[in-house]
Amino acid sequence: MEIPRTMTGAPVLETPSASQQPPLPAASAAAAPMIAVRGLTKIIGNQEILRGVDLEVAAGETLVIIGRSGGGKSVLLKHLIGLLLPTGGDIRIDGQSILGLSERRLAPIRKKVGILFQGGALFDSMTVEQNVAFPLREAGERDVKKIRAQVAEALEVVELAGHGHKLPDSISGGMRKRVALARAIITRPRCILYDEPTAGLDPVVTDSIDRLIRRLQKRFGVTSVVVTHDMKSVFDVADKVAYLRQGRVHFHGTTDELRASADPDIHDFIAGRSSGIVADEGEN
Secondary structure (H helix, E strand, O other), X not given: OOOOEOOOOOEOOOOOOOOOOOOOOHHHOOOOOOEEEEEEEEEEOOEEEEEEEEEEEOOOOEEEEEEOOOOOHHXXXXXXXXXXXXXXXXXXXXXXXXXOOOHHHHHHHHOOEEEEOOOOOOOOOOOHHHHXXXXXXXOXXXXXXXXXXXXXXXXHHOOOOOOOOOOHHHOOHHHHHHHHHHHHHOOOOOEEEEEOOOOOOOHHHHHHHHHHHHXXXXXXXXXXXXXXXXXXXHHHHOOEEEEEEOOEEXXXXXXXXXXXXXXXXXXXXXXXXXXXHHHHHHHO
């Protein structure tokens, strides 16, 4: 029997059947979302904040979450990194469920996810450099040269090179947001969560933050989830949009689909009209 050979003369090895092959690692499964939320519920006191949220975010995608105040946007964001425990449902980060995990087992998952808190959450007594380096030191990094190099790179990415020696109270609000973002990316996470990244900023600074979010996506291929009320930011940065209404995903789609929606509630939200808001708030 003749053995088939390659052009170099090496024998062609028979490929094992699917049942014989070892399973592919989760990261190589192209269809697996970076974030998957299934039936997520959250009750705080006697108030049902999340009422069965289903959502997926593909790797490298920027999802913007919008909705009225008190609709559960920031609560949902905090669930994605395990800062809040859900009443029910499931959350998977890069294919792994985070529910019921101890802090020790959550740690490697959290390394994949950076977060920019609404107020920045900088340490006032630390310089910009020290704030940015904080996650590295917390992770046990002791190589001073390595820390300095990574901090310098992170500050360059957010256009703050040369400001490392300053204290947070000596820089502008927009710069503080960028310092917080540099801290969020210092460990090279695969995903970044943004909680109202442009809140309280003027339109020019808001635009610079939006461009920075896009630049990080393109430069590092990060997955991003952005909570915002700023509709200009929504259309500037989003690949997909999720509109939360009364604790559920009322709409999920592209920005073009959002604009084309015939839903009057979505039209009112985009235009900033208050029709029906009193009745809706009474139901939430």
